[in-house]
Structure formats: C-alpha cells, structure tokens
Amino acid sequence: MPARCGPSHPPEPPVSEWLGWCAPPWALGGATVPLALLVALVADRLLGEPSVRWHPVVWMGQALGWAGQRVAPVADTGRDWKSFWLGALAWCALAAIILIAFVALQAAVLAALPAAPGLALMACTRDTLEGPGVGLLGATLVRDVLRLLLASVLLGLLLKPLMALALLQSEVRAVEAALAESLDAGRARLAWLVSRDVAQLSADEVRQSAIESLAENLNDSVVAPLFWFVVAGLPGAALYRLANTADAMWGYRSQRDGRYWEWAGKWAARADDVLSWLPARITALLLALVAGGVPLRALAQEARKTPSPNSGWPMAAMALALGVRLSKPGTYCLHAEGRAPTPQDAQQAQKIVSKVALALAGCALVALVLIAMNGMRHA
DSSP, X not given: OOOOOSOSSOOOOOHHHHHGGGSXXXXXXTTHHHHHHHHHHHHHHHHOOOOGGGOHHHHHHHXXXXXXXXXXOSSXXXXXXXXXXXXXXXXXXXXXXXXXXXXXXXXXXXXXXXXXXXXXXXXXXXXXXXXXXHHHHXXXXXXXXXXXXXXXXXXXXXXXXXXXXXXXXXXXXXXXXXXXXXXXXXXXXXXXXXXXXXXXXXXHHHHHHHHHHHHHHHIIIIIXXXXXXXXXHHHHHHHHHHHHHHHHXXXXXXXXXXXXXXXXXXXXXXXXXXXXXXXXXXXXXXXXXXXXXXXXXXXXXXXXXXXXXXXXXXXXXXXXXXXXXXXXXXXXXXXXXXXXXXXXXXXXHHHHHHHHHHHHHXXXXXXXXXXXXXXXXXX
C-alpha cells in the first residue's frame, strides 16, 4: 500500500482560499508570526534603522505634516467641529492608504507560503517517511519549509522599520552622555526625544524625562507594533505606527508649530488612546516581571496620575522597578516617595528594557516550540 501523508479524508481548503492573502499571518501559518518577530528583533539589533529615504514611519510623518498644514487653523477658533472633522477625514484617508499599501506588501510575501503553511515537516507520520516515494515527498517538504522561512524572513524585515528598540535605547543613552558633559548639553539632547519645554529642567529632571521616554516609547515603538502585528499582520502594525505618529504630531491641546490642535488633533489623540490601551498595560506587566515584580495595586494607582490613559502604565512600572520618582513639572509625579534617579538608575533602566526585548524573543521561541509539539502530536 502506498504511503500517505495526513488524513484519509479530503483535506479542508486552506485558509488562504477563503480569506485570500489579506489574512493576518497567524491565520495562514502558525510558525510565520513567531519567526517574523524573531527576525524583526534580530534585524533591529544588528541592522538598525533603514535610511530616512526608505523609512515608512518617516513617510508617515511627512504625509501627516503635509495634511496638518491643511486641517489645523492658525488661530484659536474655540469649539471647532470643522477642524475636528477635517482632522478625522485626513487621518482616515492616510490610514486607508497605509492599510492598502501594507496589505499589498503582506499579500506579496504570503504568496510564497506553501498551500498548507506551518511547520510542514510535522505533517507526516513515521509510516509516511518509511514508505515508498519518500524522496519526492522529502523534496516537497524541504521546498515548503524553505518557502515558509523565506516568507517569515521577508515579513520580519518589513516589520522591522515599524518598531525601533535599538534606536530608542541609543537616543536615551545619548541624553545621559550629554548630561555628563553639561546640563545645557543634556537639555539639548533631551529635546530630540520629548515635546516638553526643556529650558528650565534641572539635571535630575532631564534624567527623569529620559527614563520616562524610554519606558513610554518601549510601548509605542516596540511592544504595541509587535502586538498589532500578531493581531493583524503588517497592516495592523503599520496602522498603529500611523496612529502613534499622528498623536505625536497632532495630539496637542494648544498651539504647536504655529497651528492650533485642540480640535484638529482630537481624533488622532483618541485613536492612539484606543490602539495603545492594551499594549501599554502589557508593557507595564512585562517591565514589572523582568524587574522581579512590583506591587500591582501601586502600579495601577501611580499609572492613573498622568493625563494620558496609557503612558502612565509603563512609566509607573519603571519608576516602581527602579525605586525612583519620575515627574513632569506641574503635571504629575510618579512614585513621589522615590529617590531622584542617578546615572546608575538610567543604566539599570536600559537593562530592564533589554530584558523585555529578550522576554519577547523568548515568547516567540516558546510559541515555535508549542507549534512544533502540536504538529507532532497531530501528525
């Protein structure tokens, strides 16, 4: 009797026949997502950022800058529903363009996947491999695995520009290095990272702001894009980056760059609040876990002290993990009983963030092992 691979009844049509290649990667191949995440994290560490000319987040910023000049008024108009709806329409139009572009990119990559993607070597029983025709079958399996690996690598490389851990850590280290030279140098370097006025900040406040930025942007630049990639593939990660960039450029309650954003940027700010809600809390839990644990009740209490419903969570987790206070003068003070952060605390914050990255990579590896075990169990 000839050897067979898989069940005797006709196989169900692959998911791609129902959803097309617009489906998120997890719907098309279980191993694709964790492999792509690993590729993105490794590429971030080894390759860094693509050039500005080819960086999709830079393109988003340029498009938002162009649109912002056309939706935000140059004078304070008070309650301005016209500016609100112009801002909302501009945001939605850019979101549609981003989604179409990244759906097309993802479709092109996933077209390389085998008809039934996953860890194809798990699909065959021992009888199959011992039966006749194993040479042809083996060649087919090798081909499918190579296609899976190729698709995962390409997805990971396309995901990389949508997250930026190495750059974030480098910029925060640069603030600490500049602060070691002089207070003015530290303030000037911090201005690259934050939108607040840095002119009157003390050395302690400069360091606090840098640590806050490290914690907050761990969510914005790393955890949240990866979260939305797992949920909705490249389009999900790209949409999140657009929303977060729009909030950074438009989400103000007053004047900025000669424009009034109270109403024109309201939609962008709320969209970012919604998309960041769950990732921000996941980021806080990851920070707490890799730091050895923090009181969760205290974490929730401190996180609510910031005006943002989300940024307080990773910042509060970092403050509690380090035992320091983190504040924005006149706005909030997290873990007020903590000490002023030292250069050693800034270094420890970097180590904690690196541990979060390792934890994310570990989660991807565990997912691969579980997928492999599941495939072997059903073989």
